[in-house]
Amino acid sequence: MHLGHPHMPTEAGGDAPARTVRPEGTRRALRIGLGGPVGSGKTATVAALCRALRARLSLAVVTNDIYTREDAEFLLREAVLPPERIKAVETGACPHTAIRDDISANLEAVEDLEDAVGPLDLILVESGGDNLTATFSRGLVDAQIFVIDVAGGDDIPRKGGPGVTNADLLVINKTDLAPYVGSDLDRMARDARERRGTLPSVMTSLKEADGVAPVARWVTDQLAAWVA
Template identity: 80%
Template sequence: MHLDHAVTYPHRHTHSAAPRRADGSRRALRIGLGGPVGSGKTATVAALCRALRAEYSMAVVTNDIYTREDAEFLLREAVLPPERIAAVETGACPHTAIRDDISANLEAVEELEDAFREQAPLDLVLVESGGDNLTATFSRGLVDAQIFVIDVAGGDDIPRKGGPGVTTADLLVVNKTDLAPYVGSDLDRMARDAAEQRAGLPVVFQSLREEDGVHTVARWVRERIAAWVAA
């Protein structure tokens, strides 16, 4: 087997959802969060909701294969009112519902936007993928930007291994840095490998056990919202 050949990954769908509704009003910015099972996607979504809910009108769409466990977690944590959280049961591989057949997710997003259109139009919708592997990417017809979440407990070689989630996401989050001493992960090595794989795209290291541990990611989201509104 030859291992020195160039590796290419399938591109996300190039078509984009229109930034404006039929009446000319601007729709909400849509940000997708993907990553492997247990990497901390739902905890990151919850932390972002707590950090941003006083500043923006926002909602969340979660994806699980056969359950609504992630949505139920967010409801138990009371990060947003129940009517601002929607759950999609994909019934198949999670990346299918965020990359290939996005109809169920797109319907959930649009229903949330319609529900709040009159009282407080949504500024932001977070779409959380079900737990997947390093190939998970979102269709550009569903989201405007993608955050990919990995964790140090999964191994410090993950950034080096790459995959489209690691290499092409608009933001890579290396989560659970507090566990590094206990699982033998080298954070400096992960930072070097991520920088090499991502060719200048941003990388954030975070621990949600720290006070305001989601601060850097929340700031990145704020910047994206500001750019979206100004465009």
């Protein structure tokens, strides 16, 4: 569910929002999904968020790949979190299936992490690379980030799609590449505002020091609202 949405939590399943408490009555971790096309920088964003937040939050990550565990292995090589805080899901089909249609494997991974290393403040669920229609079930995550990159074309925000228009946060990544690929950042920002209305968008370059800062601030704001 969107944080602050007026409806009450119900049983997880389909698009029904997940319960906010664990079976024993404790508050569960906030779950934030990250989706976006192949190569947009989802895994790099997850890694940067882990580095930025791990000193003050208890967090874990679930990754999704079709036939491999490549994204989880990248996070393990980068040592962004202890190995027991990273779980991989092999979807075996289009990535959107496991984050929107049949979320059981991801829910199991999330719950296993909370059982094994909890209590947790935050769990990041990274989708496998998908197209602009990929969205997360509200039975799996509480808020979702959609990552695009300037190399994919500066017309992406204008073209829209559910990922671009409806995600709780849109991240326009790899802004450092704009001069080399001919992308107009002002145009992308303007089109994002027109498509998304009051929903926020940020621009990032993870090559810059603290380039993930605007995303990290948004995540900590979501967590503060969740705890409150």
